[in-house]
Amino acid sequence: xxxxxRIEATAAETGWSVIAMSxxxxxxxxxxxxxxxxxxxxxxxxxxxxxxxxxxxxxxLGVLVGGLxxxxxRNAPFGLxxxxxxxxxxxxxxxxxxxxxxxxxFASRAEAQAALSAQGSAS
Amino acid sequence: xxxxxADVTLVVPAVPDSIAVIRQTVSGICEALGxxxxxxxxxxxxxxxxxxxxxxxxxAGSGDGTIELDAHAGPDELRLLVRDHGAGMTPAPxxxxxxxxxxxxxxxxxxxxxxxxxxxxxxxxxxxALRDPPPxx
Numbered sequence: 001x002x003x004x005x006r007i008e009a010t011a012a013e014t015g016w017s018v019i020a021m022s023x024x025x026x027x028x029x030x031x032x033x034x035x036x037x038x039x040x041x042x043x044x045x046x047x048x049x050x051x052x053x054x055x056x057x058x059x060x061l062g063v064l065v066g067g068l069x070x071x072x073x074r075n076a077p078f079g080l081x082x083x084x085x086x087x088x089x090x091x092x093x094x095x096x097x098x099x100x101x102x103x104x105x106f107a108s109r110a111e112a113q114a115a116l117s118a119q120g121s122a123s
Numbered sequence: 124x125x126x127x128x129a130d131v132t133l134v135v136p137a138v139p140d141s142i143a144v145i146r147q148t149v150s151g152i153c154e155a156l157g158x159x160x161x162x163x164x165x166x167x168x169x170x171x172x173x174x175x176x177x178x179x180x181x182x183a184g185s186g187d188g189t190i191e192l193d194a195h196a197g198p199d200e201l202r203l204l205v206r207d208h209g210a211g212m213t214p215a216p217x218x219x220x221x222x223x224x225x226x227x228x229x230x231x232x233x234x235x236x237x238x239x240x241x242x243x244x245x246x247x248x249x250x251x252a253l254r255d256p257p258p259x260x
Contacts, residue, residue, distance in 0.1 A: 004143075024143065024146070026139070026142050026143065026146070026171055026175065027139040027142055027175050027178060027179070028139035028140050028142060028143065055146075055164075055167065055168075055171075057168060057171045057172060057175060058172060058175070058221060058223040058224050058227060059175060061221060061223065062221045062223075065221060088160070088161065088164065089161075089164035089167075089168070092161070092164065092165075093168060093227070096227060096230055096231075097221075097223055097226075097227065
């Protein structure tokens with residue numbers, strides 16, 4: 001038995017990279033997430049969708065913080081999607097760690113794209 | 124006095140894939156005890172963080188070792204012991220992670236003690252209040 005987390009990464013023709021995570025994620029899937037972030041690079045704005053995720057731990061938060069840090073260094077748009085229907089455990093770990101105030105968090109991919117597009121055009 | 128769920132002991136290899144095994148075991152115990160979903164989530168997270176510490180730090184470089192989990196269920200609380208027989212508590216290396224594991228565990232538990240395990244290594248004892256009492260038999 002292992003974690004059931006899945007990670008799907010797409011570099012869309014619309015110019016957005018999206019990583020959609022589902023299921024449970026911990027130290028066993030953190031290297032895969034780190035690799036997907038690395039593979040996507042910084043060419044496109046990046047959205048990480050956590051709406052179908054049911055568990056993340058501090059290992060995953062560490063990878064996400066690393067992604068955010070690299071994006072900021074390159075002035076590249078980066079946001080998380082955590083909608084109203086997302087699993088409460090995900091919002092809880094962000095709130096317990098204070099990282100909900102660090103990451104740009106949006107209620108949907110559309111909202112993230114709209115906000116991050118504005119950010120990109122403003123910079 | 125309500126019936127207590129049986130105590131559970133689990134020993135798994137100290138590798139990343141074992142963490143989910145312990146998490147799922149703990150989740151099952153919590154649900155059997157009638158804990159609400161938020162409490163179950165908190166206990167799963169604390170157990171995961173304790174096991175992650177073992178995998179990352181207890182047996183650094185040795186390539187083997189185990190994580191031992193003891194779960195003691197009472198009518199109003201659950202106590203989890205996560206034990207390793209590795210190098211013992213050492214200053215947290217800063218090279219990997221955010222150092223959030225122990226602060227998270229402290230925030231999620233009603234009591235937390237970390238002691239040297241019998242025979243060497245580290246034993247993390249975490250107690251959680253169960254929001255809902257177990258169902259009447």
